[in-house]
Amino acid sequence: MKKSLKLMAVVASLTLITGVAVAPASQAAKIKLCLALDTGGVDDRSFNEGAWKGAQASTVSTAEYLPATSSADFAPNIKKFVDKGCDLIVGVGFAISAEIVKSAKANPKIKYAVVDDAGQDCDANWNCKNVPNVKGLTFQTDEAAFMAGYLAAGMSKTGKVATYGGAPYPTVTIFMDGYARGVAYYNKQKGKNVQVLGWDPANPKSGTFVGNFSDQAKALTISKGFEQQGADVILPVGGSLGAPYAAESEKSKKSLTIWVDSDGYGLLTAGKSILLTTVVKEIGASIKSVAKDVASKKFTGDKYVGTLKNKGVSIAEYHDLSARVPGSLKTEVRTIRGAIIAGTLKVN
């Protein structure tokens, strides 16, 4: 017993010594990257998950995260990271932005980033100014959603498509804006009259929303309601809200679905056969890039904007439905992409 303890001590101290000797070489550049997540959990099949995957894939940092059970957790979660000595604190989600900015102003030496918001310091009258140690990671998802809207209109047999959101956050409605405008563009080009249910960019108050990002049962009810009204392509914008609907629709074959954030083909357990495409937002890649900036001391507070051009947003492959999408429509969608990148086609 005593002997084995002694032996263990020797082994332990040996590992310690070698560990210390090796450490500086391999860990010199590693920064501590800390993710303060939004509500919904780390495995939300959407932006929390995308952000966490991106953070884990970063080779220049060691990553950790804290989940939030409600918005009351945001401030203490960030504070926890400040106390732990994180080099880069990323707030995942628009809702957490104000707390990130507050913490950034109190701790000017720590670098911050916030997903889905400009991360500016705004007063009550909405006069905003930049904070030098906060980088806003935003995405022109309407560019990709515009392509998806055009595609949806082209695929619709009933002349009706639909969309709805989790909650009326700007980061949600931007998908719906692009989608509706893509449909409108299709109508203009083809002289058709495909209708969009659930969202009208000119009248945002009439939009259809679940009210949160977790009530999948209500999302299913909304989807079914749209199907009954004749919509045959539906874009639910809000994490994994649309998962039960996709599974249901795979059986009923009443509508095709478009996923958001990360390619739904790899995430959905049921519904792959009716997944038309995904409006992809590369949150993970944006976090990886800001971590790299911090590690190489090139961090600036300038905003990162994901566009079609810099591949921060895109639409995913058609996967199982590739054969059903007409070749001419595929070409038109590609042309639109080129026109948006070139700046000849405006999406807003």
Add this chain to the structure above:
Amino acid sequence: MRNSLVKFGQAIKLPGLSFGLAFTLTGLIIAFSDAKVLSKIGSPLTFIKSAVATAGNAYLALFQGSIFDINLTKGHNFFQGFYPLSETIVISTPLILTGLSVALAFKSGLFNIGAQGQFIFGAIGASYVGFHFHLPIVIHVIAAALAGMVLAAIWGGAVGLLKAKTGAHEVILTIMMNYIAGYFILWTLKTSQFLRPGRIDPIAPEVNQSARLPLLAGANLRIHAGIFIALAAAVFVWWLLTKTTIGYKFRSVGANSAASKTAGISVPFVLTATMAICGALAGLGGAVQVLGSEHALNADIAGSFGFDAITVALLGRAQPLGTVFAALLFGALHAGGRTMQSSTGVPLDIVLVTQALIVLFIAAPTFVRFVFRLKKINSSAGLTSKGWNG
């Protein structure tokens, strides 16, 4: 003196043992769900050592995240080490109030599942008065809190009135009214009255400085005067139940409403009054959350305060003092869970497992008695809610 000590010992025996059992089981879950621990299963001694170390580290982190953390004192004053305790109290404060709301209902034989909805109305009322009006300090806080309490009292009282007049069951009513409240706040936040200028997402303006509850320990700690309000409310509930005629009527109806009716107590009045006071208590919780720590109303302001309240009241055996301790425990678990996740990687959700186990054991006193080979545990004290036919 000695007698009351024995009584106290009796009262905390079941919660105390349930608590210990739950923590032991959670420790096992933590150890056995750890891949590193499981990989050592080949050699029993190292396995047990690493299992104990893993669970021990998790509990140490739980303590550091909820009471005191020596690491936080580095570079600051010693006082800063109590930041976790401050967090615990911040989370516990609204929970004490919603817990009291459920506990008081239990005493009148009612099962108040509606603390969540009442909390929401309290938060809406407090927020509106807080940001819309400009009043002198002190008066502003009181006005805002009162507005929240009145709204929530009406919301809660309606349940009692409906039960008294139509016989509708309060469990169904409160569950349904929680849904209504949940969607009502979403709608409210979309109206131009509540929408923060420049924003289109559901968040209200911050309440004015004059309407905020004062911080108790400087700007670095979030602990605010709401804890005194919560403790005062606990004293009030105790006083109401044990020292007043109306409290006697409450308990009497809770024990036997038919007998109370025969004795000349107006049961409809008791039901309505109880639920109105319950509503006011939960509403005060919502008000304190808005005026004390969050400052702005948002769609998930209520978190799970209203639902955790049921567990808290059960754990506190529907006694005011017990409810306060149970709420502090839940607050500590929530605050500590954060540190546990961030420093040991044990998921925050394990805290929910602990909470559930505690309640499970409290609800199954026979099992606890069996485990600890006890002869008799006084388990019925406090709760007089009577299920569906009550």
